Amino acid sequence: MSRFASAAATALAVRSGRISAVKVTEDVLDHIGREGGRINAFTAILADDALAQARAVDAAVRAGQDPGVLAGVPFAAKNLFDIQGLTTLAGSIIEADKPAADDDAPLVARLKGAGAVLIGALNMDEYAYGFTTENSHYGPTYNPHDVARVSGGSSGGSAAAVAAGFTALSLGSDTNGSIRVPASFCGVYGLKPTFGRLTRRGTYPFVHSLDHVGPFARSAADLALAYDVCQGPDPLEPNCADQPFASAVAELGKPASDLRVGVLGGWFERGASAESLLAVDLAGEALRATRGVILKDAEAARAAAFCLTGFEGGQLHLDDLRRRPGDFDPATRDRLIAGAMQGPDILAAVRRLRAAYLAQARALFEQFDVLIAPATPFSAPPIGEPMIELAGKPVLVRANAGLYTQPISFIGLPVIAAPVKTGARLPIGVQLIAAPWAEQTLFRAASFLEREGVIGVTDPVSQPELIH
Amino acid sequence: MDPDAGARTLDLVLSPDSREEVAKNLALLDSMAMLVKAAAPAEGSEVFVL
Numbered sequence: 001m002s003r004f005a006s007a008a009a010t011a012l013a014v015r016s017g018r019i020s021a022v023k024v025t026e027d028v029l030d031h032i033g034r035e036g037g038r039i040n041a042f043t044a045i046l047a048d049d050a051l052a053q054a055r056a057v058d059a060a061v062r063a064g065q066d067p068g069v070l071a072g073v074p075f076a077a078k079n080l081f082d083i084q085g086l087t088t089l090a091g092s093i094i095e096a097d098k099p100a101a102d103d104d105a106p107l108v109a110r111l112k113g114a115g116a117v118l119i120g121a122l123n124m125d126e127y128a129y130g131f132t133t134e135n136s137h138y139g140p141t142y143n144p145h146d147v148a149r150v151s152g153g154s155s156g157g158s159a160a161a162v163a164a165g166f167t168a169l170s171l172g173s174d175t176n177g178s179i180r181v182p183a184s185f186c187g188v189y190g191l192k193p194t195f196g197r198l199t200r201r202g203t204y205p206f207v208h209s210l211d212h213v214g215p216f217a218r219s220a221a222d223l224a225l226a227y228d229v230c231q232g233p234d235p236l237e238p239n240c241a242d243q244p245f246a247s248a249v250a251e252l253g254k255p256a257s258d259l260r261v262g263v264l265g266g267w268f269e270r271g272a273s274a275e276s277l278l279a280v281d282l283a284g285e286a287l288r289a290t291r292g293v294i295l296k297d298a299e300a301a302r303a304a305a306f307c308l309t310g311f312e313g314g315q316l317h318l319d320d321l322r323r324r325p326g327d328f329d330p331a332t333r334d335r336l337i338a339g340a341m342q343g344p345d346i347l348a349a350v351r352r353l354r355a356a357y358l359a360q361a362r363a364l365f366e367q368f369d370v371l372i373a374p375a376t377p378f379s380a381p382p383i384g385e386p387m388i389e390l391a392g393k394p395v396l397v398r399a400n401a402g403l404y405t406q407p408i409s410f411i412g413l414p415v416i417a418a419p420v421k422t423g424a425r426l427p428i429g430v431q432l433i434a435a436p437w438a439e440q441t442l443f444r445a446a447s448f449l450e451r452e453g454v455i456g457v458t459d460p461v462s463q464p465e466l467i468h
Numbered sequence: 469m470d471p472d473a474g475a476r477t478l479d480l481v482l483s484p485d486s487r488e489e490v491a492k493n494l495a496l497l498d499s500m501a502m503l504v505k506a507a508a509p510a511e512g513s514e515v516f517v518l
Contacts, residue, residue, distance in 0.1 A: 195518060209516075241518070300507030303500035310497055322480055334486055338493030341474035342501070349505045351514035358516065399496070412518050436518040 003165035014072030021054035021072030068115025090204035105202025122157030131401035152182030177405025180417035184375035187427025195412025199234035224248035256448035262293035279420035310339020365435035375429035
């Protein structure tokens, strides 16, 4: 199979016995062995366990049993997901001293239960607090489309592993944009579902009020497959809503002509680069979208997410900030400290704004089924460059990469980040945004845009070896 | 907010480099907080239910 084979094609081939899961896994491990160091997406490779899983899948096929809808499909998980027998790092060295996880996180277990083969754990920003995956402990994850550039973050390893063809699927988390930003920079699909849709149990927390988890893939169909497997209640996780299963796969191929689509203006076009605006234009045109739709108070919502993140994140790590300040990445530490210093009085204002802003968004969804916004204001910046020029002005990369994602995750709306075929050398994505619990609508829109050739993954071109 | 006062309150020790960065981050958070307070309703629900 090609290293860029879809999850659907791999599962079909394995289920039919045309190729063994062991062969697929061996090829993946070989590919990572040859090229993995160039991208640095993984912090752990679980070769023995992966081959054992693959053998079990093949045994099920031979015995005439159902090996699962993702039979033999390689996947990996951001290293804040618990993986049995592995210490959950959350991108830190502080957590490296902790014991190994006793069990897989439920989402990891669900994918494995569907026959997918877990290849390893993936790099991320320390404690998920960043948009670049320039991790000072484990090294940066390089963008497969240009290894001189960042992969985005905090789920940078998750996006890069899929973009590079190491795995067909991966898992990541998104508090302020950590699925959508790396999906945009690496040119892959990412789903940030409705807040509370997928269980977060067995993942290292960052901001309880904002944390989401979701999959990455190289097509809308693969994203749907992974999402459908991940869905389901979790009585052991109070934040996981008891929502009925709503198949995303069933939405693929349905017409989109009746969808009412709007392109967000105002805050969501201010400061955007030309390529970012082009991506939105192409998607909007294909969906015959109404332009200039205003989601009021988006800037304040972004500011509220910023404050809430600092406060909850800072409080979460306060003991380690006192005991082991030297073991943090300085950039993470100083933001966490500042966040913890905020007075609790800001929380009441944040909560009132969140409720009012959600009501405004709900009112917009009376008129529209899907809203479109840029995923990032720019394409992937160079590694090690704190600033990027935007509209002729230098701006901070870390502070600005999430300009357009933060106002959306603040109120938990479901989003597919999709790579738009702009013709530019570097990938860039858009956010397709729906009302709470309306993920199915997003898959209908993404599937349509993919059929129209507006969105889709471009395989990375061969890159010269990078000397680390 | 003064970073030294904040550090004392939280029982944290700041290195000189850290102090400068914390001060910058506090200034950014202060500007964000002003935006939030200006936009948030003076009263109303604080309940977030999807």
